[in-house]
Amino acid sequence: MTQLILGQLINGVIVGTLYGIVAAGITLTFGITGIVNFALGAFMTLGAYMSWYLTDRVGLAFPAAIVLSVLATMAAGVVADEALFRHTRNNLINGLLVSIGLISVMQAGIAMTWTATPQEMHFVLPGVVQVGGVVVPKMKGLAALILLAVILCTYAALTRTWVGRAAFAYAQNPEAARLMGVRTRLLQSGAFVYSVGLAGLGGALYASLYSIDTGFGYTYVLKGIEAAILAGIGSVGGALVGGILLGMAEAIGSIFLPAAYKDAYGLVALVLILVLKPAGIFGGHK
Amino acid sequence: MRVLQLLAAALLLALPHMVRSDFVLTIFVFTFILGIAAVSFNLIFGFTGQLSMFHAAAFGISAYVTQIAMTHLAVPFWAGLGCAVLFVLVISTAIGSICFRYRLKEFYFAVVTLAFAEMARLVVLNWNSVTNGSLGIALIDKPKLWLPGFGEITLASTSTWYYVGLTALAFTLVVCHRVLNSWVGRCFGAIRLNDELASTLGINVFRYKLLAFAIGNAFAAVAGALYAWYIGYLEPDYLSIPQSLAFISMVLLGGSGSLVGPAVGALVLTSLPHLIQLSAEARLMTYGAILIFTILVLPKGIWGTAASLWKRLQGSGRVLASESQANSVEAQ
Numbered sequence: 001m002t003q004l005i006l007g008q009l010i011n012g013v014i015v016g017t018l019y020g021i022v023a024a025g026i027t028l029t030f031g032i033t034g035i036v037n038f039a040l041g042a043f044m045t046l047g048a049y050m051s052w053y054l055t056d057r058v059g060l061a062f063p064a065a066i067v068l069s070v071l072a073t074m075a076a077g078v079v080a081d082e083a084l085f086r087h088t089r090n091n092l093i094n095g096l097l098v099s100i101g102l103i104s105v106m107q108a109g110i111a112m113t114w115t116a117t118p119q120e121m122h123f124v125l126p127g128v129v130q131v132g133g134v135v136v137p138k139m140k141g142l143a144a145l146i147l148l149a150v151i152l153c154t155y156a157a158l159t160r161t162w163v164g165r166a167a168f169a170y171a172q173n174p175e176a177a178r179l180m181g182v183r184t185r186l187l188q189s190g191a192f193v194y195s196v197g198l199a200g201l202g203g204a205l206y207a208s209l210y211s212i213d214t215g216f217g218y219t220y221v222l223k224g225i226e227a228a229i230l231a232g233i234g235s236v237g238g239a240l241v242g243g244i245l246l247g248m249a250e251a252i253g254s255i256f257l258p259a260a261y262k263d264a265y266g267l268v269a270l271v272l273i274l275v276l277k278p279a280g281i282f283g284g285h286k
Numbered sequence: 287m288r289v290l291q292l293l294a295a296a297l298l299l300a301l302p303h304m305v306r307s308d309f310v311l312t313i314f315v316f317t318f319i320l321g322i323a324a325v326s327f328n329l330i331f332g333f334t335g336q337l338s339m340f341h342a343a344a345f346g347i348s349a350y351v352t353q354i355a356m357t358h359l360a361v362p363f364w365a366g367l368g369c370a371v372l373f374v375l376v377i378s379t380a381i382g383s384i385c386f387r388y389r390l391k392e393f394y395f396a397v398v399t400l401a402f403a404e405m406a407r408l409v410v411l412n413w414n415s416v417t418n419g420s421l422g423i424a425l426i427d428k429p430k431l432w433l434p435g436f437g438e439i440t441l442a443s444t445s446t447w448y449y450v451g452l453t454a455l456a457f458t459l460v461v462c463h464r465v466l467n468s469w470v471g472r473c474f475g476a477i478r479l480n481d482e483l484a485s486t487l488g489i490n491v492f493r494y495k496l497l498a499f500a501i502g503n504a505f506a507a508v509a510g511a512l513y514a515w516y517i518g519y520l521e522p523d524y525l526s527i528p529q530s531l532a533f534i535s536m537v538l539l540g541g542s543g544s545l546v547g548p549a550v551g552a553l554v555l556t557s558l559p560h561l562i563q564l565s566a567e568a569r570l571m572t573y574g575a576i577l578i579f580t581i582l583v584l585p586k587g588i589w590g591t592a593a594s595l596w597k598r599l600q601g602s603g604r605v606l607a608s609e610s611q612a613n614s615v616e617a618q
Contacts, residue, residue: 036393041353044299087582092393093337097538097581100531104574108567218527222404225397267401274398275388 007134008251014140016247017147021202022224023239024151025195031171031234032191035095040199042106047073047203048212049114052121060125066204073200077193093221111214118213143205151240226266232279302445311444318451318552319513322373322458324536326505332542334498335478337396341506341533343403344374346524363429367511377464382499386492407525447516458505474498476478514547538580541587550589554612
């Protein structure tokens with residue numbers, strides 16, 4: 001039993017880092033551009049298909065494929081930002097609806113390019129490692145470590161660099177930040193595209209772990225939103241913790257409760273948090 | 287304007303006698319039934335300013351409850367529909383109370399209603415003994431309707447459904463019109479514009495938001511049951527997020543500022559896939575592109591834009607009947 005719980009815990013943490021990277025994207029976009037980008041799931045899918053295509057079909061080395069996928073996703077993000085989201089800054093409802101429309105467009109585009117058949121990448125990094133008697137596939141562990149590192153670096157960059165301080169200043173008072181010399185338009189586009197890149201990275205790594213289909217990003221964006229709200233929207237570190245908590249709750253819950261209702265835990269937690277403590281678990285008083 | 291309205295009504299009533307093609311009539315039946323859901327969604331979204339993601343859930347739950355009531359209580363379709371509307375009223379009151387009591391607004395309201403909708407979908411999907419899970423349920427028995435002068439009619443032919451759908455949509459429009467042109471409608475408008483200001487004016491924001499949410503969902507319930515029995519098939523996808531998005535698209539495309547706009551949006555979005563032959567992917571892409579285009583380029587929707595063009599045309603000529611001007615101002 002302990003083995004089972006430990007195994008599920010590790011699985012939960014790994015899936016949780018995927019939730020966390022999307023949650024970080026959600027939080028960043030929300031904090032700086034004032035919208036919730038539902039299409040992050042679609043960008044994640046794009047990253048996943050790119051990395052599968054580049055590794056399996058083109059034959060590039062996996063690390064190169066990941067870098068290229070992230071860059072390609074970010075390029076798509078720049079286009080989306082310039083064409084669409086520049087017009088929906090700080091307009092929550094419009095941004096939400098435009099991003100929802102974009103999901104349909106991207107999902108259809110991906111299906112047209114690579115067909116709607118689910119795809120599976122060959123094993124990039126075969127083999128397993130033993131963690132406390134629990135068998136973990138190497139690739140899963142590596143993916144989780146990469147995601148963890150990227151989120152922590154983002155967190156460090158936000159707290160330690162000038163750009164990070166500018167972002168915080170902007171989130172608190174856009175007018176004052178502009179007067180202090182923050183180039184706000186660039187900051188907004190940057191935050192949007194960076195978030196898209198995070199989602200793309202999540203997708204690129206996801207493709208090496210699970211089979212991919214055109215709609216999988218949708219689940220992840222919902223989980224990302226749940227995780228971001230759980231920890232209190234606006235905090236990148238919180239997004240990571242929220243994601244891991246959600247992943248662990250789902251994994252442990254599946255042992256004791258019917259696995260079919262796994263997706264409901266996050267939803268119930270979301271409602272409870274918004275009703276009881278809207279600032280999130282780690283948030284102060286609102 | 288009056289004349290135009292009467293003409294449109296007469297045309298709609300006479301259509302099944304003029305057009306014999308089942309194909310065209312079918313599009314209209316779908317337009318009417320989905321139009322009910324779109325118009326009622328707009329009561330919550332366009333007029334009260336609350337982006338609910340629960341509409342498809344109310345739509346689907348109602349269809350399932352009707353089916354359950356009919357099989358387990360052996361009641362006719364219309365009694366089942368009554369049970370379903372009651373049930374939806376109860377749950378939307380509960381969900382609305384939670385959301386509005388804790389002042390969840392905008393995104394938070396959307397997310398919490400989305401969460402409840404997803405929970406409902408998960409229950410329907412996994413409660414196999416009652417809902418038959420993802421396989422769905424075939425609805426073989428057609429509802430019967432007794433009308434004075436006609437006797438008992440079975441709702442089987444497209445033209446019968448046409449009149450049932452038209453009547454239901456007309457009923458929805460009349461009720462919504464009545465509500466919006468009363469004190470209650472003014473309160474909805476005040477809440478949409480600024481709910482804090484509304485509450486300082488003595489409007490009970492909680493009560494009126496709840497009222498809009500409950501009425502809207504009740505009509506979605508009517509639409510859901512009609513839709514399921516017209517198609518003759520029931521599946522968990524009725525409650526899915528894309529179904530909610532379809533209603534939102536209809537409202538935005540038609541125009542969220544007017545009562546009739548969403549029905550126009552429903553007509554365009556139901557007829558479009560039939561008019562142009564598209565693959566499933568191309569259809570999905572068109573759908574998304576229409577949604578984006580409407581929000582960014584045509585924020586008033588088809589009906590709203592047409593109304594303001596009409597007003598400008600009148601303004602450039604001589605000043606015409608002030609009544610129609612007042613009408614189009616109200617349509618904003």
